[in-house]
Amino acid sequence: MSQLAAPPSVEVSAVAKWYGNVVAVNDITFSLEPGVTGLLGPNGAGKSTLLHLVAGLLRPSAGTVSVDGRPTFGDPAVYRRVGLVPEREAVFPYLTAREFVRLSAQLQGLPIGTGAVDRALGTVELAAAADRELATYSKGMRQRAKVAAALVHDPAILVLDEPFNGMDPRQRLHMMSLLRTLANEGRVILFSSHILEEVERVAERVLVVVSGRLAASGDFREIRRLMTDRPHSFTLRTSDDRALAGRLAGRPTVSGLTFEDGRLDVRTADFATFTRELPVMARDAGVSIFELAPADESLESVFDYLVRR
Amino acid sequence: MTSGAPPSRRDPVPGWPAAAPSPPPIPRRPSAPVLGASVLGPLVDVTMRGLLGRRRILLVGLLALAPVGVAAILVVGGGLGTTAQITRQLYDSLVMTTVVPLVALILGTTAIGAEIDDGTVVHLLAKPVGRGWIILAKMLVAGTAGVMLCGTSILLAGLLLVRLDSPGLLLGMLAGVVLSVIAYTAVFVTLSVWTGRALIAGLAYVLLWEGLVASFFSGTRLLSIREYGLAVAAGIAGPEAGTLARDVPLVTGLVLAVVVTVVAFWLGARRLARFEISDAG
Numbered sequence: 001m002s003q004l005a006a007p008p009s010v011e012v013s014a015v016a017k018w019y020g021n022v023v024a025v026n027d028i029t030f031s032l033e034p035g036v037t038g039l040l041g042p043n044g045a046g047k048s049t050l051l052h053l054v055a056g057l058l059r060p061s062a063g064t065v066s067v068d069g070r071p072t073f074g075d076p077a078v079y080r081r082v083g084l085v086p087e088r089e090a091v092f093p094y095l096t097a098r099e100f101v102r103l104s105a106q107l108q109g110l111p112i113g114t115g116a117v118d119r120a121l122g123t124v125e126l127a128a129a130a131d132r133e134l135a136t137y138s139k140g141m142r143q144r145a146k147v148a149a150a151l152v153h154d155p156a157i158l159v160l161d162e163p164f165n166g167m168d169p170r171q172r173l174h175m176m177s178l179l180r181t182l183a184n185e186g187r188v189i190l191f192s193s194h195i196l197e198e199v200e201r202v203a204e205r206v207l208v209v210v211s212g213r214l215a216a217s218g219d220f221r222e223i224r225r226l227m228t229d230r231p232h233s234f235t236l237r238t239s240d241d242r243a244l245a246g247r248l249a250g251r252p253t254v255s256g257l258t259f260e261d262g263r264l265d266v267r268t269a270d271f272a273t274f275t276r277e278l279p280v281m282a283r284d285a286g287v288s289i290f291e292l293a294p295a296d297e298s299l300e301s302v303f304d305y306l307v308r309r
Numbered sequence: 310m311t312s313g314a315p316p317s318r319r320d321p322v323p324g325w326p327a328a329a330p331s332p333p334p335i336p337r338r339p340s341a342p343v344l345g346a347s348v349l350g351p352l353v354d355v356t357m358r359g360l361l362g363r364r365r366i367l368l369v370g371l372l373a374l375a376p377v378g379v380a381a382i383l384v385v386g387g388g389l390g391t392t393a394q395i396t397r398q399l400y401d402s403l404v405m406t407t408v409v410p411l412v413a414l415i416l417g418t419t420a421i422g423a424e425i426d427d428g429t430v431v432h433l434l435a436k437p438v439g440r441g442w443i444i445l446a447k448m449l450v451a452g453t454a455g456v457m458l459c460g461t462s463i464l465l466a467g468l469l470l471v472r473l474d475s476p477g478l479l480l481g482m483l484a485g486v487v488l489s490v491i492a493y494t495a496v497f498v499t500l501s502v503w504t505g506r507a508l509i510a511g512l513a514y515v516l517l518w519e520g521l522v523a524s525f526f527s528g529t530r531l532l533s534i535r536e537y538g539l540a541v542a543a544g545i546a547g548p549e550a551g552t553l554a555r556d557v558p559l560v561t562g563l564v565l566a567v568v569v570t571v572v573a574f575w576l577g578a579r580r581l582a583r584f585e586i587s588d589a590g
Contacts, residue, residue, distance in 0.1 A: 080342065
């Protein structure tokens with residue numbers, strides 16, 4: 001029987017988690033509804049900690065995490081509703097995928113012979129390899145075996161920590177469409193990733209976590225726009241830096257200019273207009289552009305901007 | 310204060326924020342549908358395969374069989390006093406001081422400690438399973454493996470040395486081994502749930518506490534699993550106990566071993582119920 005008769009709810013309220021002096025997660029509040037929510041952030045931002053808090057494997061230092069109104073930590077009954085796919089690759093290497101998923105079914109109290117094990121293995125396209133030991137599996141296959149084990153009891157809430165790690169492009173696409181399908185069935189799906197494109201492809205809502213704090217949350221398009229509209233810096237190498245700088249200095253889109261050591265640094269508040277204007281101005285000034293490189297395109301700087309905003 | 314009524318504690322103090330409303334009560338959860346005895350089989354199964362699948366089980370087997378090797382050498386070499394006396398010495402100074410505690414230490418810490426170390430324990434914990442059943446399965450598997458290995462070893466070594474001439478001694482030694490293996494493995498399984506350094510803590514207990522302190526101060530013997538085992542062995546061996554005889558009576562040793570095992574189980578289950586998986590990343 002499907003669990004989806006009762007709509008699932010996940011509430012995270014003013015949650016913090018610290019280890020001694022180290023704050024891993026700081027005052028985070030959100031709630032989840034059916035659909036895919038992506039948890040985006042750089043490595044070490046606290047994504048794993050947050051997912052473990054949601055999954056009841058960590059005790060909040062402050063605040064509450066509840067599923068269907070009940071605190072998750074210290075309550076094994078929550079796992080009737082929640083399926084967890086942990087990030088660590090560790091599986092029991094001496095079990096076959098079928099045995100691993102069957103163990104999960106047994107520990108969920110599912111009666112033997114309902115076909116749940118085969119169904120879960122089929123969902124992740126592992127039916128053909130199901131009788132091989134997990135030790136012989138590739139990273140992506142292990143990942144799918146873990147997903148099958150987490151899905152076997154048809155949970156209303158699925159929590160996945162970096163589910164696309166180690167997957168080849170085809171497996172990645174399959175996993176993405178699987179998550180979409182599961183979400184369309186009314187499930188709450190929460191997954192973490194440090195890769196913007198992955199989140200963009202699958203999630204309809206995004207939580208951006210940086211340095212343990214919730215930097216942004218909401219509709220993906222909104223966050224995408226914030227990321228595009230932020231101030232950008234470029235480094236230019238040209239045939240005549242001084243001439244181009246003179247032209248650029250008068251433009252309203254340019255908010256800062258420095259040039260030294262044969263390098264021109266430009267800051268702009270309007271990314272789109274600047275990238276349209278630059279080639280025109282270079283042509284008008286008779287300047288050749290040898291190199292144009294974004295100076296701060298690392299994901300960290302994007303996140304950093306979102307935090308300071 | 311000139312106003313008539315004395316200020317009540319509930320009156321807001323000027324300049325201070327009003328007292329925060331008391332937090333809403335934590336909703337009481339309905340009786341939790343957590344699985345019970347039905348999961349013991351699968352848990353025992355996966356634990357057993359994990360134990361047998363690790364290479365260190367070979368090391369444990371070799372360690373457990375060491376007394377048989379020593380006994381064989383003694384039989385071939387011969388001429389070292391009466392065989393019953395040699396058997397007692399072997400039992401007291403090798404089996405009960407080294408082999409049994411170390412075998413139990415490796416089995417007990419492997420049963421769950423290794424799963425905590427490599428992260429696979431999450432696949433057991435993220436399930437609606439009563440935590441006591443997980444601990445029980447670990448203790449059952451580690452205890453049974455230890456009893457089978459050490460029990461076989463002491464029976465073979467004893468038969469080599471005394472043949473069937475001292476059945477009481479054989480039976481006593483076997484009982485002592487079985488009892489102490491069970492108590493040790495229970496303690497070491499629980500130790501693995503309480504600390505990531507269970508192997509070191511367990512070694513410290515066996516070598517420092519039981520090896521040194523308890524052998525110097527007779528008062529601490531009541532806090533030594535080894536002494537419980539020896540008390541039971543001596544009690545059952547009766548007149549054949551000889552130098553194994555203890556001032557701790559059989560019943561006391563038996564009861565204390567059972568108490569230690571039960572308390573270890575309770576502490577282990579309790580700890581696992583509040584266990585946190587940090588999965589740094």
